[in-house]
Amino acid sequence: MNEAALKTILDLDRMVHEPARLAILTVVAAAEQVEFLFLLKVTGLSKGNLSVQAQKLEAAGYVRTTKGFRGRIPVTSFAITSEGRKALASYHAQIRALLPKLPKK
Amino acid sequence: MNEAALKTILDLDRMVHEPARLAILTVVAAAEQVEFLFLLKVTGLSKGNLSVQAQKLEAAGYVRTTKGFRGRIPVTSFAITSEGRKALASYHAQIRALLPKLPKK
DNA sequence: TACTACGGTCTATGATATAAACTGGTTTCA
DNA sequence: TGAAACCAGTTTATATCATAGACCGTAGTA
Numbered sequence: 001m002n003e004a005a006l007k008t009i010l011d012l013d014r015m016v017h018e019p020a021r022l023a024i025l026t027v028v029a030a031a032e033q034v035e036f037l038f039l040l041k042v043t044g045l046s047k048g049n050l051s052v053q054a055q056k057l058e059a060a061g062y063v064r065t066t067k068g069f070r071g072r073i074p075v076t077s078f079a080i081t082s083e084g085r086k087a088l089a090s091y092h093a094q095i096r097a098l099l100p101k102l103p104k105k
Numbered sequence: 106m107n108e109a110a111l112k113t114i115l116d117l118d119r120m121v122h123e124p125a126r127l128a129i130l131t132v133v134a135a136a137e138q139v140e141f142l143f144l145l146k147v148t149g150l151s152k153g154n155l156s157v158q159a160q161k162l163e164a165a166g167y168v169r170t171t172k173g174f175r176g177r178i179p180v181t182s183f184a185i186t187s188e189g190r191k192a193l194a195s196y197h198a199q200i201r202a203l204l205p206k207l208p209k210k
Numbered sequence: 211t212a213c214t215a216c217g218g219t220c221t222a223t224g225a226t227a228t229a230a231a232c233t234g235g236t237t238t239c240a
Numbered sequence: 241t242g243a244a245a246c247c248a249g250t251t252t253a254t255a256t257c258a259t260a261g262a263c264c265g266t267a268g269t270a
Contacts, residue, residue, distance in 0.1 A: 003147055009128040010149060019122070020227075023114045026203065036249070044112055048229050051250055056226095072236070074248055095200055098131065125258070141218070153260050156219055161257095177267065179217055 005097045015060045016091040020045055020053045025088050028063055028080045036076040054078060062087055110202045120165045121196040125150055125158045130193050133168055133185045141181040159183060167192055 016022055023043045028034055040050055057063045062084030066077045080088075121127055128148045133139055145155055162168045167189030171182045185193075 006128055006131060006147055007149055009124050009131070012124050014226095017122075017124070018227075019114050019117050022203075023111055026111060026114070037247095040248095042108055042111060044115060046229055047249065048231090048251085049227070051248095052227080055250090074235085076249070092204055096204060098127075099197055099201055119257095123258075142216095145217095151260050152218065153220085153262090154258070156217095157258075160219090179266080181218070 008094050009098060012094055013087055013091055015056065015062065016087055018053070020049055021057055022091075024050070024053055024057060024078075025062065025080065025084060028078050029085060029088055033066075033077050033079050036078075039078070057084070060084075060087075113199050114203060117199055118192055118196055120161065120167065121192055123158075125154055126162055127196075129155070129158055129162060129183075130167065130185065130189060133183050134190060134193055138171075138182050138184050141183075144183070162189070165189075165192075 016025060020043070023045070024039060027039060027042055036050070036054075039045075039054075040047060043050065045053070054063065054065070057078075058065050062081060063078045064081055066079070068075055068077070121130060125148070128150070129144060132144060132147055141155070141159075144150075144159075145152060148155065150158070159168065159170070162183075163170050166186060168183045169186050171184070173180055173182070
């Protein structure tokens with residue numbers, strides 16, 4: 001942990017750093033396509049919060065939203081964009097830098 | 106990244122997770138005693154923000170504040186408490202769990 | 211004894227996360 | 241066929257929270 005790494009803490013991408021959105025992004029990054037209700041279950045977020053945070057991620061260009069129907073029932077799906085993948089990767093790099101090195105076991 | 110680890114994202118200790126406080130805690134954890142002005146310099150926070158966030162960390166029991174004088178000039182110093190150290194350590198463990206494993210180079 | 215600098219704290223503001231209430235449509239069932 | 245319950249989300253009201261600028265008391269200093 002050096003002084004440069006310290007300052008990067010304050011530069012963390014808040015869009016990614018917020019736990020609700022980090023959870024969403026993490027799931028969306030792992031699959032090609034995820035549905036609203038699936039996200040609802042695995043994240044444990046409330047519907048309202050999930051809806052709002054997903055919209056923010058979309059506005060940021062980190063996810064793409066697709067609306068369709070299964071039969072006659074509406075289904076909203078999300079996919080990560082390449083920008084989103086990039087943002088998540090650099091977020092990972094930043095927080096990795098602030099973690100103490102693991103002792104070689 | 107499994108589902109259990111996912112849910113822990115939402116349980117992250119917000120007191121630690123907030124970048125301004127994480128920066129403070131990180132510095133305070135590295136030295137035995139740090140002064141206000143030193144923190145101000147290395148973190149780059151504004152005085153007001155540093156003051157407020159340090160007070161929150163104190164209220165949470167994560168740091169101990171000591172007020173004294175150098176000559177006739179007031180000096181405020183901070184030290185991490187054992188609770189603070191514990192909180193930081195488990196925060197580290199939590200975010201480490203959500204990082205993708207590093208490929209063996 | 212005015213004037214500036216130091217070391218902080220207080221507080222007003224704006225941004226943000228969150229959940230409860232709502233919407234628009236669909237299925238069930240009496 | 242009408243009402244009630246349900247589904248898949250969105251809107252919005254609220255409450256919290258980070259942030260920086262105004263402020264305050266003391267100290268040096270001209």
